[in-house]
Amino acid sequence: MATAEQESDSAYAELLDRERRISNVENAGMILYWDQQTKMPEGGTPARAKQLSALQSIGHELLTDERTGELLDELESEDLDDERAAVVREVRRKYDRAVSVPSDLVEKISETTSEAQPAWQRAKAEDEFETFAPYLERLRELHIERAEHIAPDEDPYEVMFEDGEPYLPLERVDEIFDELREGLVPLIEDIEENGADIAADAFAGTFDPADQEALCRDALDLLNYDWDRGRLDIAPHPFMSGTQFDARVTTRFHEDEFVDPIFSTIHEFGHATYQLGLRDDAYGTPLGQSRSSGIHESQSRFWENHVGRTEAFWEFFLPTVTEHFPEFDDVTAEDAYEAANQVFTDNLIRVEADELTYHMHIILRSEIEQEFVAGDLDVDDIPARWNELMDEYLGVRPDTDSEGCLQDIHWTSGFASFQNYTVGSVFAAQLWATIEEELDDPMELIREGDFAPIRDWLTENIHEQGQKYTTDELIEEATGEPLTAEYFLDYATEKYGEIYELD
Incomplete structure (x- = not known):
């Protein structure tokens, strides 16, 4: 027996x-x-x-x-x-x-x-x-x-939110949004009114998409993307799809946009790194699956912003850029850093937005879909409501719906997922603050192109944990405290205050 x-x-x-x-x-x-x-x-x-x-x-x-x-x-x-x-x-x-x-x-x-x-x-x-x-x-x-x-x-909307983020209350996310509004809106206004001129046009021009793709492939090489378990393709809206054995990256190119495809590729690389860092021996089980949408976005936003948008990264990456685009031979790392971090409220496109105004795009979408799901907004009124909030939050109105409410693919799959981009950004800053304490000069590692210690730290503390912990437990295990907007706001204020020479 x-x-x-x-x-x-x-x-x-x-x-x-x-x-x-x-x-x-x-x-x-x-x-x-x-x-x-x-x-x-x-x-x-x-x-x-x-x-x-x-x-x-x-x-x-x-x-x-x-x-x-x-x-x-x-x-x-x-x-x-x-x-x-x-x-x-x-x-x-x-x-x-x-x-x-x-x-x-x-x-x-x-x-x-x-x-x-x-x-x-x-x-x-x-x-x-x-x-x-x-x-x-x-x-x-x-x-x-x-x-x-x-x-x-x-509330049906809360049930939908729990699909992607089951252990982080929507009420807490709304509190974080309020904190970001309070901290970011004055910072953005200060930059617009008092910010110094920066090298915003350092990468101006028109570019062959094939050359852009070659550069993005080299960027993935330098970041140590595992090509044996991944690939790069083009999609109307960039995304990553896969498992720890096959994590595929997509991006897109525009002839008049140089920096955005690079960051799109690095962003999706962050997602792929999470997937590839999951435990092979736990494939197909919760222990071998990512924790949540918000945690996933923290990895993509970490690599895009806390690595890719640093001056240290451009000191390392700029020689590769000039190999593909010799016309940028006179661009300095400081120029590239400023061009990569310009703040502009007149940008209509979320995926091309800067780190600060990006969250106004997220808040706008979250408000519209909550109104729509609640029945307070008719489907035919979405374009006008979109334009109204764009004007209110960013002072700009799209000329077309393609630039407005049709720009994202997300609503084809459901609702209540946009919040996780901001949750990811907030947690990414919290992770960076912890890594600065636990690794010896991570910015120097980026400058030297030695990404392995940073990736290994994330793999040990986030990726390999799978779904062993709930979202709040994982955040505390990794950083020692609950999710907070404090680190993101401190990071944003210090970084952009220095770039724009604010008092």
């Missing part, structure tokens, strides 16, 4: 097997999504929508099977070690949410999402919001229905 310990081991092994199968189905869907955004011919959408819907349905059925619930019940009555308890906690959370949602609704959401993405691409290319509006309205209806199945007594 099996002992209680043996039965627990058997139940845990069976639960892991189920979780790995579910993860493999999800990862297969992720590759199909990557293909849809990068390689698939435009006419492939009807079949791809059905394929992704089928995979979503299979994964949902595996997760919500009665046996999954029985295994969870059995294991939750056991005295488990920390790692096993974390796995059971995370699978339980997914199970409880999934079992509440009918399979046919899961299929409808997946199919509508797949159909919405090319509709968004057409709408953006043709500057016709009305092409995308019906899909956006349908997605709102479907996601609200899903949220009501999961937690009928909660």
